[in-house]
Amino acid sequence: MLMIPQYLQIVKGASPTSSGLQMLPLMAGMFIASIASGQITAKTGRYKIFPIIGTALMIAAMLLFHFRVQWDTPLWETMIYMLVFGLGLGGCMQTLVLAVQNAVPPRDMGVATASSTFFRQMGATAGTAVFLSVLFSTVGDKISAAFKDAVSTERFQAALHDPAVLHDPANKPVLDMLKHPGNADSSGVLSDSSFIQHLDPRLAEPFKRGFADSMHTVFLMGAIVVALAFVLMWFIKEVPLRQISGLQARAQADAEAEAEADADAVAKSAKSAGGAVEAVDGAAGGAGADSAGADDAAVTPAPAESSGSSESSGSSDPAGTPGADPVPALSGASAPPADRGFGTTGPEIRGTVRDGDGRPVARAAVTLISVDGRQLGRTSTEADGGYALPTTGAGTYVLIGSAGARQPQAVTVVVSGEPVSFDLALGGAAGLSGEVRAEKGDAPVPGALVVATDVTGEVVASGVAGPDGGFAFGELAPGSYTLAVSAERHRPSALPVEVTSGNRNWYEVRLTPGAQVRGTVRTAHGSPVDDARVTLLDPAGNVVGTATSGQDGEYVFTDLDSGEYTLIASGYPPVATPLRLEAAGHGDFDIELGHDPVR
Template identity: 40%
Template sequence: MATTTPTGVREAEAHGGSAAPMSHRQIMEALSGLLLGLFVAILSSTIVSNALPTILADIGGGQSAYTWVVTAALLAVTATTPLWGKMSDLVSKKLLIQIALVIYVLGSIIAGFSTNPGMLIACRVLQGVGAGGLSALTQVIMAAMISPRERGRYSGYLGAVFAVATVGGPLVGGVIVDTDWLGWRWCFYVGVPFAIIALIVLQKTLHLPVVKRKVKIDWSGAFFISAAVSLLMIWVSLGGTNYPWMSWQTYVMVPGAFLLGLVFLFVESKASEPIIPLRLFRNKTITLTSLASLFVGVAMFAGTVFLSQYFQLARGKTPTMSGVMTIPLIAGLFISSTVSGQIITRTGRWKGFLVGGGVFLTAGAATLGLLRYDTPYWQVAIYMALLGLGIGMMMQNLVLAVQNQVKPEDLGAASSLVTFFRSLGGAVGVSALGAVLGSRVTSLVSDGLAALGIKGGDGGGIPDVAKLPAPVKGVVESAYGRGIGDVFLYAAPFALIALLLVIFVKEVALKTNSGLQQVANSETAPGGSAGGAEVTMPATSFTKEVAAMTPVAILDDRPVASGAGSGDDGTPVHGIVRITDGTAINHAKVTLISLQGQQLGRSVTGSDGRYLLEAPGAGSYVLIAAADGHQPQASTVLVGDASLSFDVVLSGAGGLAGTVLGAVDNLPVVEAMVVVTDVRGEVLGTGKTGDGGGFAFAELPAGDFTVAVNAPGFRPAALPVEVGGTGATRVEVVLQPGAQVRGVVRAGADRRPLPDAKVVLVDAAGNVAGTTTTGADGAYAFTDLDAGEYSLVASGYPPLATALSVQGRGAEEFDVELNHPEG
């Protein structure tokens, strides 16, 4: 049983956070630095992808180097994303994202000094470490500040930043590469000023609670997952070019990666703080969305990586024009992510966008498979727009679906889990598809040059198409056009698999509490709108009067006074609203009225519990204080000529909230009946769990209670609960599966039902699990059974004992037939 205390609230306030919902302005201020940091990472990445043909033509390197410059960063992102996510559950999220930004900037600066592909690839690994932190932590921090129901709206802003940075990167990169006095090295330097601004803005605007607990990082798990992914990617990157697919390298690397993966799973199952908690995969939604992200990553990164090569190498465009020509892809992503986010916020429905995104993603990848070097651009634009629409609908909403399913303490690990699988799919996909493209282009160029009577051409390097002779240029463009089209054709089945997976995801209504609110145990029950039971508790007339008062605005978390008495000529009345243990109450409503019932002023306490009112003059007044989760308090105050200090102590009106889960699959139990009784057995409230398995009872007095839960297919459960004086007490009820065995006892040659037959059920240990007598119709039944082996003994004719295996939930039919022994 988990008991709520005000610790989380006090901690949030002490570090600039709040358990109350953040306003739109506060969220946008906090997101400004966050999105600017993400903008820097995406901008630098897209600048490089567009400039790579020029960069590699300068420092040397072929298709393998091109692929590895992209893959190295993706590999680092993939390997470190779970580590960043887990660390965000343990230490300061603000500090972590600042560290990630610094790492990314350092990698970018050093990359600008690269003199060979090896150095550039190493710098890209460093960039990937930082980018992994930025991509994972952005999602985690958004989940901490914003409720799932509202997150769709702000995820649209994130998608817009992604789109602007993606379309701006190639344009800026193209201008830099095409400008002689700048050179390609400025592709890495240009983001540094933006990064510095992002660091400053983050320091000023991002305020989150600092977690105070012992940090324990699963370094063994991080090592083994990195090793497994690295070995797998080395195999797919070099296979088919440096060595045949069926070779000793394959026979070593593939089993080696599989073995390292098994070791990783073993280490995670034993770790106290695993970077990927394996228990998360008990949730069907998390499992399906993670797998879908894996296949989305293949199609997503294929689009952003290989389209740049297509326009430059297959159509002979400059880097600048290459960026301009990818605008339909970015426009589709921008529109779909923004519009879907707004609609999700208004309706709370998100699965339709996942399915629609899967359809568009599959259609876009399949149609891009028709690419050739001379495909009309208007057709290419439509194909790219379809792909962009699919990416925009799926990228953020997959994360949203997972975040809506987990507890606040798992937000970091769960968010990074989706990002990890998306990056893994992108890394492995780009490596494999890049290897296929390199092999395909080499073969096509060789065949094309041979047809022209030119010997020795192998197409192994990244060519400068503009400098090639006309016949050779045509061969190279045709080879790249056809090869890149084939790449998208290979990516289309992966997009289709992602579509099939999201079809089976169950839609759960979005919660209305942010991660910080859930951690601080606000008055909304766990599950919030995701299935909390609507339970009406009796309210006193005084509570109703207080609830009917005009709401008071809350500005900057300071006491706010309003009303007739808030002028310069009044006498100040001030003090602190506390609970019985002395803790100040934030956002308590304090009202001053005359003895005749006229309202004279209102105030709302700040984070220190202080209120401020002004009485019109000396005399007697009534001071009313009320706060969510507490019993209202009314006091008579005598105001003189000087200011009056008067503190108010509110007694708690606790609440009870919780979740009902199944013991076997650990999934929420929907429509379970929950009953709360007091020590005398009187029923105080009843309700049913919603889609998220949640229930809530408000305004229970402090004391001891019994919570009883029953649901079809489960054994009933009851547990004692002690409700505190403040806040909501949280409980988790686990129901064991309850099987039923029923049937009919028959006897005689005509197999007629046998009444009054005694039926005994004995478990495997020899204990009697139940005894019953058949009715007039010969029927018997046993309920609330555990799965296992039993013996069924029926008597009343000659006795008969039969072995019986009970599988689990649901009713199982087992008829018994009694006969005289022969002879």
């Protein structure tokens, strides 16, 4: 990218500003490719193909610059090559950042993004130094060779004998260089190339040809480097994209970690009972007609508190007997070995994940693990909250459900030879509510904007206070937040709050009234003054604020403390006028500007 503006300025004679505008096709290519790749990635979840296509386009563009772009190449053709290069660059930049972020755990996303940016900047710095060094070290020889070839041409000789060329002061540096070749420094064209545009076109041609030839070497080296990147792109592992934000993924990972800790406790409790859970046959146990409607599996919350009590219940009790233990009886037979969890081909555990109000929870994570802590399966719920996970066969399992900021649930599920239906209930997240009132008078402030941000400064909830000044946010994860409140004719306020589960989490925010000054700048004849500068000073002479009047001459200052101020308006001879503001003041104050009469 650094070579192209140099080419446009030295060879095409463009100014720095014009060369930047002529590179708009490259920026347009980046813009188009970035948006297109982002939209396709969001819909398909596939992103590996874009860096591969992007690096291929960049190689093609650099080779076109190497072989096709000469000193006299039309500008439109060069712009087409810029567009190709921009398309390739746009397909790589954000996609590679996305790949890095998606390849690390949510807690390491910030470190991964910073590392990616750091190494990209290091590579750009090193590449700039290397490629410019190559350009500076070769451009002198290339220009000298171009002059040697041009001297023998009739066109160049005609220029040397043209009286108009000989008497033009702008051509003197080149003529002196030709008379004294040993004192020439043709590489100095890179430090100041402006003189080339003032030379006779026949004398300037060797400079332009030499720079274009030197630039070809740089583009060929760049194509080789990008070709190595093209090969490496094929080895990128395409990890499926997360369907939730980084904060949600981190909260879910923490919830799953807590659930796995609960599962470990269940496994230890099961092992301490002295044996494994015996498989339950759906037709065994002598169940009569009164047990036909009973479930094929029993469910107890994790961790199990009295696993040993089921030993005394006996295996002959009917499944539907009111006093029967819901956990199948333990016997001397051993459960299937732990490594059997690798083949999840047994009966399914299916059901629905709901919140505390009974509504289905979509995209909740449901994980199935064995009693010794091995993960056997994992899925996400559908829009109706439904899920289904296969098991390794009859036995006891731990089912874990989690969803964002909601309270996770872990239960033990006993599976017989038939599919088991079991619904999970996830406790709702914590809420935050309160009221916005005026500092004086205790009156509610309806319409106040209330924004809640987390510890990283990201906005997690926002709303407008009701007629009674009340506000409420639901579905917040427990933790620390900052409430920022603003309202018209009041000064903004911020308040740190703590949100905990099971508590009211109610806060009152007080807003201090803010004074406002507005008015019109007029001439002595009453006409409004456009673009007049109005300055507001406090009693100590400090500038509180400045404003510029509009076409109607109006100006305004907001969010002011009560007290005395001085207004200064300029545009005509300055006029200073004292004024006083009350706490909740809203005053109009016009200013007259005019010239002194001519005498």
